[in-house]
Amino acid sequence: MTDWDKLRIFHAVADAGSLTHAGDVLALSQSAVSRQIRGLEESLGTTLFHRHARGLILTEQGELLFEATRKMSKNLETASARIRDSEEEVFGELRVTTTTGFGTLWLAPRLPALYERYPDLKIDLMLEERVLDLPMREADIAIRMKEPSQADLIRKRLMGVRMRLYAAPEYLKENGTPSSLADIANFRLISQAANAPQVSAGAALVRELNSLSPSSSFTINNYFGVLQAVVNNLGIGLLPDYLTEDFPNLVRVLPDVESAEVPVYLAYPEELRQSKRIMAFRDFVMEGIIAYRRNRSANALQ
Numbered sequence: 001m002t003d004w005d006k007l008r009i010f011h012a013v014a015d016a017g018s019l020t021h022a023g024d025v026l027a028l029s030q031s032a033v034s035r036q037i038r039g040l041e042e043s044l045g046t047t048l049f050h051r052h053a054r055g056l057i058l059t060e061q062g063e064l065l066f067e068a069t070r071k072m073s074k075n076l077e078t079a080s081a082r083i084r085d086s087e088e089e090v091f092g093e094l095r096v097t098t099t100t101g102f103g104t105l106w107l108a109p110r111l112p113a114l115y116e117r118y119p120d121l122k123i124d125l126m127l128e129e130r131v132l133d134l135p136m137r138e139a140d141i142a143i144r145m146k147e148p149s150q151a152d153l154i155r156k157r158l159m160g161v162r163m164r165l166y167a168a169p170e171y172l173k174e175n176g177t178p179s180s181l182a183d184i185a186n187f188r189l190i191s192q193a194a195n196a197p198q199v200s201a202g203a204a205l206v207r208e209l210n211s212l213s214p215s216s217s218f219t220i221n222n223y224f225g226v227l228q229a230v231v232n233n234l235g236i237g238l239l240p241d242y243l244t245e246d247f248p249n250l251v252r253v254l255p256d257v258e259s260a261e262v263p264v265y266l267a268y269p270e271e272l273r274q275s276k277r278i279m280a281f282r283d284f285v286m287e288g289i290i291a292y293r294r295n296r297s298a299n300a301l302q
Contacts, residue, residue, distance in 0.1 A: 006040040009033055010048065011069035014062065017055045090280040091120035098143035101223030102264070103127040106242050107143070107285075114284045121277065134269050141268040141278055143285070148267040155267045156282070158289045161240045163202045163259035166250040171233040178236070178254055184209055188216040188235030196221045201259040206238060245295055 012022040013033060023033045041048050048062035058066055098107060103125060115121060132138035135152055142148070148155050167177075178184055194206040196219075210217070218229055223239055227247070230237035236253050240262075244250060266285060272278045 003040075003043070006036050006043075007069055007072070009036045010040055010065065011073060013037060013049070013056065014058055014066040014069070019056070090118040090276045092277055093122040093124060094141065094277045094281055095124045095126065095139045096141055096143075096281065097126040097128070097132045097139040099129055099145060100127040101240060102143060102145070104222075104224040105227060105240070105246070109246060110288050114281070117284070118280055121280075134267060137269075140272060140275075141266065141281060144265050144267060145262050147263060147265050152270050153267045154270055154273060155265050156286075158264045158266055158285065159242075159293065160261040160263055161242055162261055163205055163238050164241050165236050165253040165257055166230055166239050166243070167236045167253050168231055168233050169249060169251055171235065172251055172253075174233070181254060181257060182212060184212045184214050184236070186215060188218060189214040190218045190220075190226050190229045190235045190237035192221060192223070192226065192238075193219040201262050202238065205257075205259040209238065242292065245292055
C-alpha cells in the first residue's frame with residue numbers, strides 16, 4: 001500500500017477510535033489495519049496512538065496528523081461534490097488567452113454578460129501576442145488570429161477580420177479626408193510597427209502605408225493603443241473592422257483600402273471537450289460572434 005493508503009487508514013482509525021471499527025469501515029481485517037498503522041508510525045518516527053483497553057487515544061503527534069487528514073478528507077469530499085455538480089453547473093477557474101487587441105476591444109467588454117449568466121466563474125484572461133501552449137496547459141482555451149497547428153486541439157473558426165483605416169469625425173473635420181491612397185502622405189498615420197508581434201496581414205498593410213511617407217506617424221504595440229489615439233483625434237489609424245460595432249462613430253477612411261482577411265479561431269485541448277466551463281465560454285463567444293455578424297450584415301444593407 002502507498003502512503004496515501006496508510007493516511008486513509010490512519011484517518012479511519014482515529015475517527016473510529018478502534019482498529020476493529022475502522023476495519024469494518026474499510027473492509028480490512030484488524031491485523032491489516034494494525035500493520036498499516038505500525039508502518040505509518042515507523043515511517044514518521046513517532047507514536048500516533050496510546051493503546052488502552054478501552055480503545056485508542058491519539059497522541060499529540062497523532063492529533064496533528066488527524067487534523068491534517070481531516071482537512072484532506074474534507075477537501076476530497078468538496079472536490080468530489082464539485083465534480084458531480086459540474087455536470088450541471090458552471091463554476092471554477094477558466095484560463096483564457098488571446099491577443100491584447102481582441103481581448104481588450106472585443107472580448108472584455110462582453111464579459112459582464114458572461115459573469116451575469118455564470119457568477120461563480122473565475123476567468124484568468126491572459127493577453128499577449130505570444131501563442132500559449134494549450135496541450136501543455138499554459139491556458140485552457142484560446143482565441144487566435146490564425147488556425148492552430150496542433151493536431152490534438154478542437155478548433156472552431158469564429159470569423160474573419162480585416163484591418164482598415166479609421167478616424168474620428170473631429171479629426172477629419174479639422175484636417176480633411178484623404179480621397180486617394182497617395183493622400184495618406186498628408187496625414188498622421190497611427191498603427192502598430194510593421195515589425196511588432198501582430199498578424200502578417202496587418203504588418204503588410206502597415207508597410208504599404210509607410211511606403212507613402214506620411215508626414216507624421218505614431219506607432220504603438222497593440223490595437224487598444226491605436227484606438228485610444230484615434231478617438232482622441234491624433235490621426236488616421238489602422239484598426240480591425242470588428243471595432244465598428246462598439247465604436248459606431250468611427251469614420252472609415254479610404255473604403256477600398258484593407259488588409260487580407262485574418263481568420264479568428266477558438267481552440268481548446270481535446271481533453272477538455274466535456275468541460276462545462278469550456279462549453280459555456282465557447283457558446284457565449286459564439287453567441288457574440290453571431291450577433292456581430294448579424295449587425296454587420298444589417299449595416300451593410302443600410
